[in-house]
Amino acid sequence: NAGVTQTPKFQVLKTGQSMTLQCAQDMNHEYMSWYRQDPGMGLRLIHYSVGAGITDQGEVPNGYNVSRSTTEDFPLRLLSAAPSQTSVYFCASSSRGGGVTEAFFGQGTRLTVV
Amino acid sequence: SQQGEEDPQALSIQEGENATMNCSYKTSINNLQWYRQNSGRGLVHLILIRSNEREKHSGRLRVTLDTSKKSSSLLITASRAADTASYFCATDSGNTPLVFGKGTRLSVIA
Numbered sequence: 001n002a003g004v005t006q007t008p009k010f011q012v013l014k015t016g017q018s019m020t021l022q023c024a025q026d027m028n029h030e031y032m033s034w035y036r037q038d039p040g041m042g043l044r045l046i047h048y049s050v051g052a053g054i055t056d057q058g059e060v061p062n063g064y065n066v067s068r069s070t071t072e073d074f075p076l077r078l079l080s081a082a083p084s085q086t087s088v089y090f091c092a093s094s095s096r097g098g099g100v101t102e103a104f105f106g107q108g109t110r111l112t113v114v
Numbered sequence: 115s116q117q118g119e120e121d122p123q124a125l126s127i128q129e130g131e132n133a134t135m136n137c138s139y140k141t142s143i144n145n146l147q148w149y150r151q152n153s154g155r156g157l158v159h160l161i162l163i164r165s166n167e168r169e170k171h172s173g174r175l176r177v178t179l180d181t182s183k184k185s186s187s188l189l190i191t192a193s194r195a196a197d198t199a200s201y202f203c204a205t206d207s208g209n210t211p212l213v214f215g216k217g218t219r220l221s222v223i224a
Contacts, residue, residue, distance in 0.1 A: 033212075042202065045211055097209045102147065105156035
């Protein structure tokens, strides 16, 4: 099994550009999440989904958009990139929410906005 | 806002020594998990402890949970250079995704 796959691994954007970070999982997990990791800040939740067609905001949702049309995929869209969005982005999935089961993480996307 | 707070922020020990990291959290939880992150990689699950458990073991890992003090500790015994990584505690908040602390950076010197 591939687990959680994120693409691309690295990306440089200019301020104002838009892009989509891809996340796919092959474990048939209902729960998927996007986090960003900044130095000294740990992981902060951006958006999450508890199943296909259902999404909700996390702690830091501004400037990001998500959709969940299938169980497998959970893309994260940056609408108009800003330097403050320079970060490492992680996608995670789990079979259940509420911390009942372990979360599986992708390898991350390192994004730089110039 | 972040629920868990790890302590210390950084820890440096010699190979063979034990490493202890602590996590404090703010609100009641159902479960607490510990994760490990090697530099530049994704997080990997280490162990899950439920709120009605006080201690759990997995190989060289020992986790304790004190719900009255809202704290947990992760002990790595007989540490190895390969244990060098950042360690995060994560707590649940109802049916929403895990909330992570800022992590402890562990360096094990050979």
